Every structure is written in C-alpha cells, then in structure tokens.
Amino acid sequence: MSELTITFRAPPDSVDVVHAGLDALWRNEPTVAGPDRWAFETAVIELASNVLQHASSHAAILCSLHVVADADALRAVLTDSADEPDIDMRPREMPDPLAESGRGIALINALVDDFDYRRSDLQNIWTLTLSRAAPAASP
Numbered sequence: 001m002s003e004l005t006i007t008f009r010a011p012p013d014s015v016d017v018v019h020a021g022l023d024a025l026w027r028n029e030p031t032v033a034g035p036d037r038w039a040f041e042t043a044v045i046e047l048a049s050n051v052l053q054h055a056s057s058h059a060a061i062l063c064s065l066h067v068v069a070d071a072d073a074l075r076a077v078l079t080d081s082a083d084e085p086d087i088d089m090r091p092r093e094m095p096d097p098l099a100e101s102g103r104g105i106a107l108i109n110a111l112v113d114d115f116d117y118r119r120s121d122l123q124n125i126w127t128l129t130l131s132r133a134a135p136a137a138s139p
Helices: 016-028 032-054 106-113
Strands: 002-010 063-069 071-079 113-122 123-131
Touching: 002 016, 016 032, 016 063, 032 063, 032 071, 032 106, 032 123, 106 113
Parallel strands: none
Antiparallel strands: 002 063, 063 071, 071 123, 113 123
C-alpha cells in the first residue's frame, strides 16, 4: 500500500503540484495497471483542476489531497476551503461536443467507480474510488 498527501493553495498553485505528487505515488506503487492509473489520474486531475479553476471564496482556497493505493482500489479524498459549490453531482451524459463546459462531472463519473461530494465543517470533501483490475494470471 502506498499513500500520498499533498497540500496546495489557489492561488498561487496549479494542477502541476498534483501531477508531481501522483508521479511520485506511481513510482512507489508500480503494480498499478496502466488503464487503472490513466483513469484514476485523469479523474483526480480533472477534479483538482475544477476546484482550482471554478471554486470561489473570499480568501485563498486551501486544498488537501490524500491518495491511497492498495491491492483492491485507488482512493482519493480532496478537501477544499472554498464556498459550497452549486453543482449537480448526479451521473450525466457528456454534453454536446460543441459545448464549452460541463464535461468535468460526467468525465469523472465515467472514469471511476464511485464519486461522492459532501460538505462538512465548512469544507468541501470530494471522494473518488476506482477498484483495481485483477492482475493478469501468469502462464
């Protein structure tokens, strides 16, 4: 099992800090299959990007990302100090290809097994879980 915790702030940080952290996690957990890694990392990056880009607050937004990779699943919990978002978390289809926005929640839901949001103690808490594919049987 490998764990990672990253703390960042908007502004001035960018999603690059999340990319770097996940790169370190994959080095410590090389057994994560390529498709699992790609799907999970894309979902986490999309979520972090949305928080950094769209969250609102009267002060800098403090974020903490905790990721756990174990034999069964990849899990991420992102907390942020932004105001409560006005979003619809229900699963949805991708918007029209010409739409300029609205893909984030749909994309995340398509990539992971579970995507949850709750508000607690003035914090937004976003949770992602992806069950890991069973390793290929050796011949």
